[in-house]
Amino acid sequence: MAEFNQPISGNDLARFSGPSTFMRLPQATSLEGLDVAFLGVPMDIGTSWRSGTRFGPKQIRSESAMLRPYNMATGAAPFDSLNAGDIGDLAINTFSLKESLRIIEESYQAILSGSVIPMAMGGDHSITLPILRAIAAKYGPVALVHVDAHADVNDDMFGERETHGTVFRRAYEEGLIVADKTYQIGIRGTGYGANDFTEAQGWGFQQFPAQELWGRQLHNMGAEIRRDIGARPVYITYDIDSLDPAYAPGTGTPEIGGLTTPQALELIRAMKGLNIVGCDLVEVSPPYDTSGNTALTAANLLYEMMCVLPGVKSR
Secondary structure (H helix, E strand, O other), X not given: OOOOOOOOOOOOOOOOOOOOOHHHOOEOOOOOOOOEEEEEEOOOOOOOOOOOHHHHHHHHHHHHHHOOOOOOOOOEOHHHHOOEEEEEEOOOOOOOHHHHHHHHHHHHHHHOOOOOEEEEEEOOHHHHHHHHHHHHHHHOOEEEEEEOOOOOOOOOEOOEOOOOOOHHHHHHHOOOEEEEEEEEEOOOOOOOOOOOOHHHHHXXXXXXXXXXXXXXXXXXXXXXXXXXXXXXXXXXXXXXXXXOOOOOOOEOOOOOXXXXXXXXXXXXXXXXXXXXXXXXXEOEOHHHOOOOHHHHHHHHHHHHHHHOOOOOOEO
């Protein structure tokens, strides 16, 4: 078996010590030899309500120290199959959203110059637009699995066209995603008008409102999405506010009536077999959850996404 990077075991070094990397993986100073790169995008200047997501990557990494390398539910052994490292945080400009989005896109162009799969910790959801620009430049328009309380298809917010609430309108307009292979799961809440969600349906987006998922298991729906996407490259963007605030209160724009954590696990595990070319987990705002449970949940969901990446084997 090839020697891949492994998380530091809690039996070798206490979990409250060691490196402040995702799952206490090695800090990577180069992309060379990596299959998966975890990175942080500590930014909240694209958000419209509660700030604090600039602290998301740091706390997700902190809570990820609890995780162990083997998935006892699915048998996935991602660290036996893929070489992973934490490449640190992107050096965004904390005073300029426009400049930060440029930095993210250029950074991702460099990351994607090889064969590495990037897995980002946000940061507010505006980070996904420049990521998709870089992803599409390499792979062409991709399928999109978008798990979120909000459709994020506003035309503008306070006159700004690039914010956390306009991401997927811009992605659609720019041809970064395949409209009829875009799946918005968990959307809910109040709106400004009756067409807040339905306009995107007219573009071809497939939407699964939260109220239609209450009390349902999601593995069958996930399997249908997987079959629909087929072999096409797919990007997964997971907004933590897709979960009900009872499970994830530490977020900037919470909406009641959301998904449960078991549903989140079912959905992600059903993505196994997809040609996933990148993932992100966004909108964790630690100041609104001092227990750390939201970041702990986020860390687990990132790990679950790693477990369904191409090439991951099971024991």
